[in-house]
Amino acid sequence: MSKQLLVVDDSTSMRQMVAFALTSGGFQVSEAEDGQAALEIARTRSFDAVVTDVNMPRMDGIALIRELRQLPAYRFTPLLMLTTESGADKKMEGKTAGATGWLVKPFDPEQLVATVRKVLA
Template sequence: MTSILAVDDSASMREMVRFTLAGAGFDVTEAEDGQAALETARTREFNLVLADVNMPRMDGISLVRSLRDLPAYKFTPMLILTTESGADKKQEGKAAGATGWLTKPFDPDTLVATVNRVLG
């Protein structure tokens, strides 16, 4: 089963993402911030990482950058799911290694379609 690491400091947002992706057949693991996600990713490999930008301890862009430094995550798809929609933030995410950018609130069908597309 395809495993996804969903990272967001909002418990309700993690739940919505988990519900949407689990309903589409994905195995979803949640993390409450970038630091927790990095610790989890070091112990288990995921097929895709979905992260918010604004989080305590470690933001999503820093998480992407840190994961890209790990050999196991060099080519793993990483999507940013955030309320941020400015071109500067998107460019910062792309420079860090993000595969794509989705804005909140998200459409469940669009999220699933995007995840399926980046997973190939």
């Protein structure tokens, strides 16, 4: 059975690009438009990994990661940041929140798929 991923981004086109890359890589993908929506979905479903943007309305990606890490089902789940943010401070904030990895947009679809496979191995 293929791995279940949750992609979180407030940009519909970015969500679609990420979902297309991951689906092409053999993953099953669900989508959420912000951290709040993602948290609601994650409380009712289990995902093998989450790929989230940082800057979003209602709940940003770092707050989402903090919240997910509080849920027993997501304590050890790979949580990847995919964002335009590349500053060391933001990366450290993400790591402290519990992010597994950090990818910068624009992204290379093959690199994204390879990174997700690596964290799931």
